[in-house]
Amino acid sequence: DPAVIFDLGGKFDKSFNEAAFTGAQRWAEETGGSFAETEITSDAQREQAIRRFAEDGYNPIVMAGFSWGTPLATVAADYPDIKFTIIDSVTDAPNVRSVVFNEHEGSYLVGMLAAMASEDGTVGFIGGMDIPLIRKFACGYAQGVLAVNPDATVIANMTGTTPAAWNDPVKGSELTLGQISQGADVIYAAAGGTGVGVLQTAADQGVYSIGVDSNQNYMQPGSVLTSMLKRVDNAVYDAFSAGTDVEVGLQVMGLDNDGVGYALDEYNEELITDEMKAAVEEATAQIASGELMVHDYMSDETCPALDF
Amino acid sequence: MDLLALFDIAVLDGTVRLAVPLLLACLAGLFSERAGVFDIGLEGKMLISAFFAAAVSFETGNVWIGLFAGIASSVVLSLLHGLASITFRGNQLISGVAINFFASGITVIAAQAWFGQGGRTPSLSGDARFDPIVFPGALTKIREIMKADWGMKVYSELLSGHTIIAYAAIFIVPLVWWVLYRTRFGLRLRAVGENPGAVDTAGISVQRMRYSAVIICGVLTGIAGAYLSTGIQAGFVREMTAGRGYIALAALIFAKWRPWYALGATLLFGYLQALAIRPDILERAIGIKVQTQVLDALPYVLTVIVLAGFVGKAIPPRAGGEAYVKER
Amino acid sequence: MNDIAPAIELKGISKAFGPVQANKDISIRVRPGTIHGIIGENGAGKSTLMSILYGFYKADSGEIWVNGKQTEIPDSEAAIAAGIGMVFQHFKLVENFTVLENIILGVEDGFLLRPSLSKARRELKSLADEYGLNVDPDAVIEEIGVGMQQRVEILKALYRRANILILDEPTGVLTPAEADQLFRILDRLREEGKTIILITHKLREIMDITDTVSVMRRGEMTATVKTAETNPQELAELMVGRKVLLQVDKIPAKPGDVVLDVQHLDVTDNQGVHRVKDVSFNIRAGEILGIAGVAGNGQSELLEVLGGYRKADGKVLVNGQEIDLSSKADGQDRRRAGISHVPEDRHREGLILNFSAWENTAFGYHMDERYQKNGLIMDNAAIIRDTAEKMERFDVRPPNPMLAAKNFSGGNQQKIVVAREIERNPDILLIGQPTRGVDIGAIEFIHKQIVALRDQGKAILLVSVELDEIMSLSDRIAVMFDGKIMGERLPHETDVNELGLLMAGMQRETA
Amino acid sequence: MQKIPNWADVVLVPLISLLLAAIISAIVLLIIGQNPIEALGILITGALGTSTNLSYTLYYTTNFIFTGLAVAVAYHARLFNIGAEGQAYIGGLGAALACLYVPWPHWTIALIGAGATAAIFGAAWAAIPAYLQAKRGSHIVITTIMFNYISYPLLNYLLNGPIKAEGMEAATPSFASNTHLPNLSEVLGFFGIEFARTGPANVALIVALIACVGVWALIWRTKLGYETRAYGESEPAAKYAGINPTKIIMVAMLISGGLAGMMAINNVMGEAERLVLNAVEGAGFIGIAVALMGRNHPFGILLAALLFGALYQGGAELSAEMRIPREMVTVIQALVILFTGALDNMVRMPIEKIFLMIRNNKEAN
């Protein structure tokens, strides 16, 4: 049987881990198979969690989150017969598949949508904890905004510097109000549970918000402009489906293979005009073909469009 | 440099919103500690109330019932604290730590068992939530307020548009002051925190006084928690109190266990927190761009500076932290 | 006389604190309108018995009859309702409240304070007029002297309409003048028909004012006698179970060189109050200088300066060497200079109540060579041995070095402190209130030790509010008032009256 | 005389309290539809069942010993150090800098050198609150809370920038292998004892045990410890005895911060072998509970740390095996803290009565 291990945020984090869980469940529903799962409570438990499943014979074992990179690198060699999939990090081993996402590309698209939806040319970004990954989101987003409107202002805030920043909707609300009073009328939240407060306050104040990771359009219908999708669910689903034959090596999930994207559904169809759609589709094609390069913050830890 | 920017209406407005839960929790702690029962469990009580207020509001569709449930849950934890520290003369600090752990865990478990949404409640809407009270003629949307003139800004943003709990909190400070210093109950309460022996020999039950104080503490933290999940938010998220109980405790010591000072201390904390989410204003005021990390540390650094420079020694209620034992 | 019901009758009261039997089958009758004394050694169970009567403790068995009716007194509320008031040995006042607030606490008239306060203010005035109990109703307790505080306690009881008043060691902290005044008040109360139970260690007080007296020993009531039919010597023997010397007997001093020379000492405390004003005196080897004075007139500060934990201006010479009076000096420096110090308040300063006796014996001398092993580690075994010896020599009961200080009776606690300081063989002994709250057996013993130390040629500075003690121990007497030394007298050339006047800030001529 | 024999106080009362905590936990489990008996089994085997599991238990125990001792040392001077969390975090920074930038020849030297650096960093972080308490009277509870909150952004800044390794994570590079501490299997292997090769427990456990003995000796055998306890019991008495309050406050807090900082030997040097964000993971706060439950005595702290280590590890297995939300562990911990630490008299009082009855009966006969 396959197994999935979630990161510290827990499987119900309304975004990243939850997406992994959704993918695993979809697989279970479709195939009738069963899978094992576990949540950890401490960094020290990572190695143990992997080993526990490996010893119990689960295969493949999928782990969600970049922090698994280091422990997996030590453990993988001990279990050459087991296939591992790691999401969001690259581990170089003959029995590991590394799945990374081009979040900057997806964020670029929602950035474009934000710029087009904005009336005043000021948009906001609210990140959770200040870590490189979230800066990657912010940087891609800012590039997308400026691509549509070079004069636009992007206000970026991080909620905090501890894991508590993922679960502080009150501060999320305050940041949202702060950004609105600086003129922002579209706000992208990449902040886990804190985002709940952002989406809520944006709806209360009659401005747009953008969700992240999973499709969060339903959370405040008519107010969430779109959601930046990071199809972790697909990555898990694919790994589970492939079973022990899972292809090892690096797999980049980008716009070209539906790894990232933006959400369009009944909740926001009236918000996204055809022009917006067209512009975004065009950019998608350009990015997929390599014609348009979105700068990845992680590549050199700088961002041409935004200061941190 | 534009120091006036520091008094931006939006920041002041945020100050009010952020100070309200701190103030309520701080006054809650004031009752308890003035009666001689130290309480580091404010955080946990706020959290459990935030959960039950949101959960029951959602189920009943009536935020007042939710508020009541939140208060009830917080009072239950208060009574537990009372049982441990008053009846069984246990260590008050340990009891408080336990309550914080308990609330942190049980809210998620209960939310998961109840709603299956990963330790949070569904979003609240309509009557399941405290709506802002809008003054006549006041604007409600920040984007409109921004365009209005100064007077309108103050009226619409700062004065209008808060929830009923926030307005009530304004009256609570004089009320607490009055209860503490002008009523029989207050006299006895203060006495029991200073010298329970005096209260006991005056024919008043020390236990009853302390239990009443602890219950009031539960009610006020309950309101504070409910304010978070049903007032400024529309639902419960795990750990959503995010350390506010500890900050309230710091404010209480800062305020030297006095009600008006508590208002000042919590407003200061609220202000610093509100300012910390506006790097743009800080930049305007001091001319330097400040990083997230600096912003994050700012309220705490300033608190230490204020504490070291201006506040001096705070003398806690003399019998605080100790159980009352007649027969040593 | 048996036809009037006793105001208080206790029948077979027993009370144990865990394994300690504090009261054993105690019965007692107190006639209305009389003053009934209770005496007994430290730890005899006096306070326990009275606390039971006041509903503060609950008896394990026995009955309480008030005015001929059996009365349940489960708590102090019931005691107050039965007309009983009590002034505890350690006052039960809220320190940062005003007098008025303390008085109405528990008997407020309604939910609002204001009316209660103004009513109490009025009533207080009439009580003050009636009994001569003047206090400033708006003074904060921690800012008034103990004598005043005690008045507040009495007023508290009277305000609650107490007919039966219990006073537990009321004069332990009072000056003679204050004590006299208290007794005048008690007299007046007796005339009014009130019943008073008085616990004290001072036989003079018993003889002066009580009508009957009961003696307690080891939890039992050993005798009840009419005061008129007994004498101090008999009472002392009943109490202690052996003959007690009520008079200190000492040979005349043979003073040597000046050991302690204090010149122009000035102390200003943290609040900026000028506590000690230009004080100069000296003490010679083999001499006891007694400082008399009402508590709070600068004696405590004087001791603290000489003890090394309060800074001062002026000059102090010890054996001709000037010592540091700045805040840099500490108690360690003083001990090295040969000064030992028995502080006035053994609970606050002299002892760490939660430390065992042996740890308390090292207290202040924990740096001593002989308490160290290889300079790093404290030699606990050596300290314990030393403590056991001291306890033996000073007859500390129980002689158990491992017992926590809080578990010793007041007298024995004091012996532990005195033993620690005297056995150090200092050049100078500072000793404040050496026998406060201590029973006569222990007083006799401590006085002997002080005199013996003098006879070894040490200089002793004795500070006491007990005039008797000052008179009988001192070779010279200085009186402090308002931070100044009002004058010096020789004990055989003065009397209690003159000293009393000096303590009140008056000279005999001007009086 | 004591009311109950020592063994009853030390063994019987805690055991009954634990039992009560277990019963309430079982009720919670029943309510959420889980089998408490099974859960208890998993909890115990999860904590102690295999040597790997035991290794995890001991790893957490080590953390809690350090923070517990830290809180306790300060508490003996009646200073309530809530800042062990931040001090341990800054200690981690010290250990990381020492390991990254000093070419240690051998792990033993690294253990001493980097361990000392960690202690110094932790102590330095405690020094400012201590100074403010001693000189300005600023309440140490607030200042240490504040210093926790200041340590997080500081480390976040450093780990996102100046000392960040390449890659996704906000973490330092891994330390050179010369600084890697042997784990417990190597240590025990030296004595011929087999132990899990993979668990995180490492020589830091031995350092922690030494620290226990050291703190015990410090508090109950040295002049400094004596002065600290005396000051903690009574400030006026301490002044009378010539004990300098400023010195005691400073020294007690420096030692406290140093002990908290030394936790880095375990989690940073011993386990992660690099510094990651949020490396302390609340151990500083658990240290408060551990110290208070251990009655501020190193031996009690050792036992309490073991208990919490076992709960932490067993609880992790519990949530993995039974699909119980991992917050259940937090609830169980809370109940254990509550019953053994705060409601202990609820158990003790009836037991005292029973013993008194027995005694009286004996005397009557």
Ligand SMILES: Nc1ncnc2c1ncn2[C@@H]1O[C@H](COP(=O)(O)OP(=O)(O)OP(=O)(O)O)[C@@H](O)[C@H]1O
């Ligand atoms: N609160 C208490 N807890 C435990 N034991 C107590 C307590 N109070 C008194 N005892 C015990 O009861 C005995 C009697 O104490 P009590 O206070 O009645 O003595 P006392 O006669 O008032 O002494 P003193 O003259 O020192 O005031 C003591 O020796 C002590 O052993």
Ligand SMILES: Nc1ncnc2c1ncn2[C@@H]1O[C@H](COP(=O)(O)OP(=O)(O)OP(=O)(O)O)[C@@H](O)[C@H]1O
């Ligand atoms: N925990 C205890 N166990 C046993 N006896 C105790 C305990 N605490 C106090 N006592 C005893 O109770 C008695 C009364 O205590 P109290 O507080 O009245 O002090 P005291 O001995 O009267 O001293 P002082 O008169 O100097 O204040 C004393 O004999 C004291 O030793």
Ligand SMILES: [Mg+2]
């Ligand atoms: Mg007594």
Ligand SMILES: [Mg+2]
């Ligand atoms: Mg006494």
